Structure formats: structure tokens, C-alpha cells
Amino acid sequence: MTEQGKTLSPAERDALLAALKARFEKFAGRHEGIAWADVQARLEAADPGKLWSLHEMERTGGEPDVVGRDPETGEMLFVDCSAESPKGRRSVCYDQEALESRKEHKPADSAVGMAAAMGIELLTEAQYRSLQQLGEFDKKTSSWIKTPEKIRRLGGALFCDRRYDTVFVYHNGAESYYAARGFRGMLRI
Structure with a gap:
């Protein structure tokens, strides 16, 4: 990860996407009606700073997961879903x-x-x-x-x-x- 631009290395990015996909599949009830392909497309098109933020949520123990979609903007809503406070x-x-x-x-x-x-x-x-x-x-x-x-x-x-x-x-x-x-x-x- 580079500090200046708050971007992830390709390996960090791949590890983050794999963790998010596994969690998405394990807890399907959190995001009924949302397909992983749609989430992945949003993530791949996202500003690198957003992926860095998601990585920080993961790194600090938040276990972020998709909990919905903004009906007006189409944005995916990621929330810390760790059992206890991160x-x-x-x-x-x-x-x-x-x-x-x-x-x-x-x-x-x-x-x-x-x-x-x-x-x-x-x-x-x-x-x-x-x-x-x-x-x-x-x-x-x-x-x-x-x-x-x-x-x-x-x-x-x-x-x-x-x-x-x-x-x-x-x-x-x-x-x-x-x-x-x-x-x-x-x-x-």
C-alpha cells in the first residue's frame, strides 16, 4: 500500500476482494437481492481511495460486508459486520x-x-x-x-x-x- 495516494498493491487488492467475496457468500442474508457480480463491478470501477478505505475497515477488524444499496445513487453500502466492535x-x-x-x-x-x-x-x-x-x-x-x-x-x-x-x-x-x-x-x- 502506498501512503501518498492511499492505494493498494495488486496483491492487497486481490486479497481484499477475495475476503469480501467469501464474506458476501457466507452471509447472504445481509444483502438479499444483490449479486456479487454487481458488487465486484462497483469495486473494480471504484476510486482507489475507496478500496483503501475498505482495506482499512478490514485491517482494523471490522469485517465489512454489503448491507444494502442506495436506491438513488446505486452505491453499495459496506458496514462493519464484526460480531463485536472492531x-x-x-x-x-x-x-x-x-x-x-x-x-x-x-x-x-x-x-x-x-x-x-x-x-x-x-x-x-x-x-x-x-x-x-x-x-x-x-x-x-x-x-x-x-x-x-x-x-x-x-x-x-x-x-x-x-x-x-x-x-x-x-x-x-x-x-x-x-x-x-x-x-x-x-x-x-
Whole structure:
């Protein structure tokens, strides 16, 4: 992978496509009515930066998979479908402001900052709930979600998990971080 252009080597690209195809076939219920040939065509025509972002989702443990298609644009919607919050994206506070507000014991990064660097979006509450219709996720961990500006201005941030066969939305100070809390993202291709 080259750092400057955020592009993958041919070997990285082939490995990523193979992993995505295997996951697509294994979890067919996540994308009923979508054919792998259509996904592959989108991936092959995609900007190299999008493939790099998808590779970052995979590299950090997100196990991205297609969960739908935007009816207006035709874009494939890739979401982190790992059983638990992606391991390579845990122990982060919510955003840069929260990171800067910590005086000691700062986490290495923030969810919003990592997502931006990866070229992906944090899931909204609605997107998180939609994902939970496709399986059971975050039964032992939790994931930061995109927080409404009003809540963020007051110092808070939102996260979700699944417990007792129910999806819960909670609040915390945006500067908090825990070993079992990360974030899930979405990428449109």
C-alpha cells in the first residue's frame, strides 16, 4: 500500500476482494437481492481511495460486508459486520475536542478522527439499529455512534450495544473511553 495516494498493491487488492467475496457468500442474508457480480463491478470501477478505505475497515477488524444499496445513487453500502466492535478501533474517545480535553490518560485517538482518517462515516443510530436486524452485534462490546450536535455541544456522546436481545442507546461524556468500546463505520461505493 502506498501512503501518498492511499492505494493498494495488486496483491492487497486481490486479497481484499477475495475476503469480501467469501464474506458476501457466507452471509447472504445481509444483502438479499444483490449479486456479487454487481458488487465486484462497483469495486473494480471504484476510486482507489475507496478500496483503501475498505482495506482499512478490514485491517482494523471490522469485517465489512454489503448491507444494502442506495436506491438513488446505486452505491453499495459496506458496514462493519464484526460480531463485536472492531478490535483495532477500541479504547478511543468520541472526537478530537474530547481527546484534547483530557488532561491525563489520553487515548491514542478518537472515533471521529479515526473514521475520517479511514475515509468512512460513523454509523447513525438508525443505521446501527438497521445493522442489528441482520444479526446480533456488540453483545460484549459497545460502539460509538454519530451524536446529534445538541448533545455533543453539551459534552455528551452516544453509543450503542445489544444486551438482553435488545439494542440500547446510551450516553457518556465524549472524553470517556473503554477497552470494550470502539466504533462501526459505513462506506459507500
